[in-house]
Amino acid sequence: MTAAILLEAALKTGAVLAFLLGLAGPLTWAERRQSAMIQDRLGPVMANVGPLRFWGLLHVMADALKMLWKEDFVPPKADKLLHALAPMIAMFPALVTFAVVPFGDTVCSGQLWEVVPKSGTCAEGIEMQIAPLNVGILWLFAIAGTGVVGAALAGYSSNNKYSLLGGLRAASQMVSYEVTMGLAIVGCLMVYGTVELPEMVRWQDAHVWGIVAQPLAFILFFTAAVAETKRVPFDLPEGESEIVGGYFTEYSGMKFGMFFTGEFIEVIVASAVLTTLFWGGWNLPFLCRDGVHLPEWAGGWHLALEHFWVTLIQIGAFIGKTVAMCWFQLMVRWTVPRFRYDQLMRLGWRYLLPVSLLNIVITGIVMLAWT
Amino acid sequence: MAYKVIRPPESAVQSLYVPAVVDGLGITMRKFFRNAFGRRKDTATLEYVGTPETTMPYPLRHRGLHRLTQREDGSPRCVACLCCSTACPAQCIFIEPGEYPEDDPRHGWERYPVRFVIDEMRCIFCGYCVEACPCDAIRMDSGLHAPPVVKRSDLIFEKERLLSMPGRDGKHLHKNPRPDPPDPESYSLHDGARPPLVDRGASGRDGAGT
Numbered sequence: 001m002t003a004a005i006l007l008e009a010a011l012k013t014g015a016v017l018a019f020l021l022g023l024a025g026p027l028t029w030a031e032r033r034q035s036a037m038i039q040d041r042l043g044p045v046m047a048n049v050g051p052l053r054f055w056g057l058l059h060v061m062a063d064a065l066k067m068l069w070k071e072d073f074v075p076p077k078a079d080k081l082l083h084a085l086a087p088m089i090a091m092f093p094a095l096v097t098f099a100v101v102p103f104g105d106t107v108c109s110g111q112l113w114e115v116v117p118k119s120g121t122c123a124e125g126i127e128m129q130i131a132p133l134n135v136g137i138l139w140l141f142a143i144a145g146t147g148v149v150g151a152a153l154a155g156y157s158s159n160n161k162y163s164l165l166g167g168l169r170a171a172s173q174m175v176s177y178e179v180t181m182g183l184a185i186v187g188c189l190m191v192y193g194t195v196e197l198p199e200m201v202r203w204q205d206a207h208v209w210g211i212v213a214q215p216l217a218f219i220l221f222f223t224a225a226v227a228e229t230k231r232v233p234f235d236l237p238e239g240e241s242e243i244v245g246g247y248f249t250e251y252s253g254m255k256f257g258m259f260f261t262g263e264f265i266e267v268i269v270a271s272a273v274l275t276t277l278f279w280g281g282w283n284l285p286f287l288c289r290d291g292v293h294l295p296e297w298a299g300g301w302h303l304a305l306e307h308f309w310v311t312l313i314q315i316g317a318f319i320g321k322t323v324a325m326c327w328f329q330l331m332v333r334w335t336v337p338r339f340r341y342d343q344l345m346r347l348g349w350r351y352l353l354p355v356s357l358l359n360i361v362i363t364g365i366v367m368l369a370w371t
Numbered sequence: 372m373a374y375k376v377i378r379p380p381e382s383a384v385q386s387l388y389v390p391a392v393v394d395g396l397g398i399t400m401r402k403f404f405r406n407a408f409g410r411r412k413d414t415a416t417l418e419y420v421g422t423p424e425t426t427m428p429y430p431l432r433h434r435g436l437h438r439l440t441q442r443e444d445g446s447p448r449c450v451a452c453l454c455c456s457t458a459c460p461a462q463c464i465f466i467e468p469g470e471y472p473e474d475d476p477r478h479g480w481e482r483y484p485v486r487f488v489i490d491e492m493r494c495i496f497c498g499y500c501v502e503a504c505p506c507d508a509i510r511m512d513s514g515l516h517a518p519p520v521v522k523r524s525d526l527i528f529e530k531e532r533l534l535s536m537p538g539r540d541g542k543h544l545h546k547n548p549r550p551d552p553p554d555p556e557s558y559s560l561h562d563g564a565r566p567p568l569v570d571r572g573a574s575g576r577d578g579a580g581t
């Protein structure tokens with residue numbers, strides 16, 4: 001039994017890691033090509049193997065090769081240990097946060113090829129989630145918050161003024177936006193009545209998607225999530241026009257690559273969390289556990305699907321939504337210019353924070369009035 | 372003393388940035404969808420099709436490398452009047468004028484450049500030489516920019532090279548309406564009489580219809 005559980009956990013972890021790392025690479029490509037599309041350019045399209053170019057996707061590999069072959073430079077007076085540790089600390093939380101994100105409904109292992117009943121869940125089944133923790137979303141905040149430690153350590157250990165400034169900026173920005181992030185979620189928690197992510201998704205399946213129930217929280221959470229990933233318009237920690245490269249000024253080769261990949265993994269994780277909280281997770285409209293049901297006004301058409309296919313479609317839907325959110329984040333990244341530091345702080349403390357409190361109050365009043 | 376930066380007042384809505392961001396997203400999305408999926412793309416850059424030689428053609432009025440135009444027989448249209456080298460503010464044109472040989476119908480009618488050298492590295496591409504030329508002999512419509520070279524001397528173009536460069540249309544001919552001496556029409560400038568310029572000797576000079 002334990003062996004089976006271990007195997008199951010290992011398989012799920014492997015799948016999720018493959019998904020995260022496998023998507024982070026193409027995201028670097030997407031970032032370049034997408035920005036090119038936005039700016040009337042072509043972007044990188046030249047890397048090729050023979051005549052094959054795959055619209056520039058091979059640049060991802062070229063990039064990885066380049067990083068592996070570059071000199072791994074450590075400043076002479078840097079703190080060697082922390083300098084080497086920082087990229088790992090930065091990348092680790094990004095990967096681990098995904099552990100609580102459910103990417104599919106519980107699979108009834110025994111009934112894969114049967115049509116399961118329309119409602120209910122499987123008591124004995126495989127959770128499509130690496131760690132079905134009962135603290136759920138709290139784990140997410142706890143781990144995501146440590147991500148900044150990597151940036152701060154990198155800034156501290158590099159023995160470089162600019163790095164230090166970048167690290168400090170990262171730390172203070174994270175503190176400011178973590179508050180908004182947490183408060184934005186409170187509204188959702190009140191509506192969903194649970195902190196467990198799969199339960200939240202099931203609530204959205206039964207009622208409406210979170211984007212309808214909590215539109216304000218979505219905007220707030222999205223903003224805070226972008227700030228957490230330290231990307232434009234919240235990329236002050238690296239702010240290359242002001243402080244060279246921020247906290248990773250003194251990093252090269254694959255260590256820089258880890259910061260870089262970590263950033264994109266954070267984008268994916270943020271998208272996955274947004275999908276789970278606001279876009280109904282693995283749900284698709286009209287898709288139930290026993291197949292497709294069109295509502296009465298559309299003819300009440302019904303197509304029975306085996307459990308296996310339903311699960312596959314749901315996981316596909318989750319991945320699709322996540323990719324769409326990634327795309328949207330890249331869109332925002334290439335639309336909004338970087339904030340000035342005072343604007344950043346003002347936005348965080350003077351606008352987002354009160355608005356998120358207001359959201360809680362409004363949610364509470366509406367819920368009271370409703371029941 | 373601290374310096375007070377005076378900024379225009381921001382309303383609460385402005386400093387929430389949401390409307391501005393939504394506006395901006397509209398623009399970037401329009402661009403993105405048009406360039407990614409649209410029929411008419413706005414893309415301003417070109418795809419390298421395997422070679423760096425794939426370039427965006429310069430606009431038609433671009434002043435590029437000089438070329439010397441040719442007559443129909445392939446000789447330079449230039450009459451070595453030195454107008455261009457006089458006009459050149461960079462003084463990068465060197466011309467060594469010479470007489471056509473005795474038996475040439477143009478002998479005594481006009482001169483020709485024995486050497487015609489332009490230092491393209493010193494040239495400032497002002498185009499004055501083209502303006503100055505009375506007979507459309509020098510042009511800058513080759514559509515090429517100065518190529519990267521290893522040695523400075525590689526950018527000093529001699530007459531042969533200048534003559535060999537075609538225009539955008541791939542042709543070498545000039546557009547000067549004035550006829551050349553062997554053409555009887557050229558005499559019309561002198562009321563149909565042979566130009567009383569020089570004693571041409573006995574033979575071959577009325578070679579009409581060459």
Ligand code: SF4
Pocket residue numbers: 455458459460461462463464489493494495496497498499500501
């Ligand atoms: S373009 Fe100007 S600088 Fe160049 S050769 Fe002609 S006159 Fe001289």
Ligand code: SF4
Pocket residue numbers: 448449450451452453454455456466500503504505506507508509
């Ligand atoms: S190129 Fe034109 S201006 Fe220059 S010497 Fe020849 S005829 Fe005169």
